[in-house]
Amino acid sequence: MQSKNSVSPAVNPLQLHWEEDGESRSALWRSESGNAPPKRVVIGDDQLTADSAYRLACEGTAILWRGDFQNARQLLQAVVRRIENKPKKTRKKADEAPPPSPVDSFNLHRLAQSQRARTLAMLLLPLDEQYAIPLRRAPDVREACEEAYGASSGPSVVSLREVLGLVGAHEWRKKGVEIAALGARIHPYYGVFSPVRGEYIKLVADQPLPSKTLAFDIGTGTGVLAALLAQRGVERVVATDMDARALACAHENIERLGLASQVDVVKADLFPEGRAPLVVCNPPWLPARPSSAIEHAIYDPESRMLRGFLGGLAAHLTPGGEGWLILSDFAEHLGLRTRAQLQEWVDAAGLKVDGRLDVKPHHPRAADKTDPLYAARSKEVTSLWRLVAA
Template identity: 75%
Template structure:
């Protein structure tokens, strides 16, 4: 098999034979350099030690035993005591470092997939649909074209979990309906930002732009509130497909246009809504792009482009948590300066406190910042 930059190869030895397969990683992780075989005889201590040293374990035993082994490795990681950080920013940096190390270590337990995405292990579940949703079609209609691959068990379980969420959907009270998120598209499980959009008076019901639509939940909500036409944009292909499916499922395709754009669509609107990633930090994996906004790139892009796309008398709604402020990643003064520099003024603000479980969990490493968090809808207008 020749190497493909889209699918690098992973290599291992089995009974003296040199083998290889395509390496899959949605996080963009490079294939491990050293791979050993593991099975039901492998202890959790041995697996944890090897994984911590950067040695990957390709599982050859019972699938359910592999899941239990992964959980046992996670317990060993979570058991390690860490010195309490001195400040919220130190806590954030230490938390991200610990999470990255945890992901690297747990990502070292691997499973093989056959060409059709079946798992050649005892008691393995059928993951074909979950893999197809993320990786694409495995085989051509005539049954050709697929190749075996290897993936971390942790990622595979994430795909399966996302597949179940996609089937079940997330109930959105303000919509009176469910939104079905795709893998890698921010799921609207935190409802406070949706509630803000649901209760803020509309400046117009003629037209609205939803910038960075994701699942399409805010575009759908604006349409449900009576906005005659909503243009929803996103730059991510998976988000665009997700939004289109949700809009169609809700019967709103006649009101909502979903189109690819870096930020703004052509033209102007009396209402432009944006819910950018809330934390100005670099994502460690593509799946984190909905949470982390390096150098506040999307936030700045929205603010700096807003005046050119608002109709006279129109409003821009910026939905933003102040979590970054409590972590020491961005100050309120810096945010206000960005708004001022973009030629905008604040004409109103509505605040809401989050109700998600982490806000009430004192064991969370970021608890000090979470208990102070407020999510705001900033109503902006051109000066």
């Protein structure tokens, strides 16, 4: 799954305002999740207890940290424990109420995730004009911030949780993700979905190619599928995306793998110009609203990208060409989309299914019975649908 969102600089950057030492202060507000600047801000230091921090965060009051950085990390972990240990509400007559439907379970899970993220985002860090954290024992996060935010435009404030995410993404970008089907590593950028679910890549690796002359990879993200097609011998691959980070990421990965002579990475809304005997797309799998940049790789509101791909596919296939749609049926098990609905979209697009290759996911959550969505995850199947003009 790839990142599909478009990144553009804000015309009027948001500012965080607070009172400190009897003065009114402000700084650029950063939030990759799109959170608005907190309206209430207090200053926190090493004397602040975890219980107080948790209470403030639950009330929507942000804590701008002025103490030791490592103590702030420990404080954040303590708040996490309080969230996880929060007593669950019990129903007095649970046996009288039916169990939640799969879609209700999904919505409740998403709500809990959103509330947890908002609470944890209330612990804030200052960044100076070079993205350095002016706190004791603070790590050097300048390179990680530059990769995610670009050139600095002055002092700013960001949540500690986001900074930790930036650092983690920076390490993944340096180390890369081993792709067995490629026999090489792919290096994901911050905000571009990492190809950690190898089963969908294996489907593309195992499916016989209808042609080796030309292929389109729609929504390329890291460029992993474009690279795989090129490595399998496709003479020219056109990889498209609308996201600036994804385009830069795919360019770098293609160059790193020595495939630049075969793969063109271009900015396009779904399809490039022309037709191809093979068009591949791995759209986001769940028709729901994303809440952050990285979630655009997972959530596709109203299945817009899926329907856009299906609706435009026939017009971009050469006679006898194939469209490969890589899609999980997780949404079906959650009650967010039906197989009949998917088939209706295929039929309406003037397409027909000419074959399908299935694989069960291998990620740990598929076998985790404590996961609130385990019932749906345990049934999930990822498929490569071979589509041709009807």
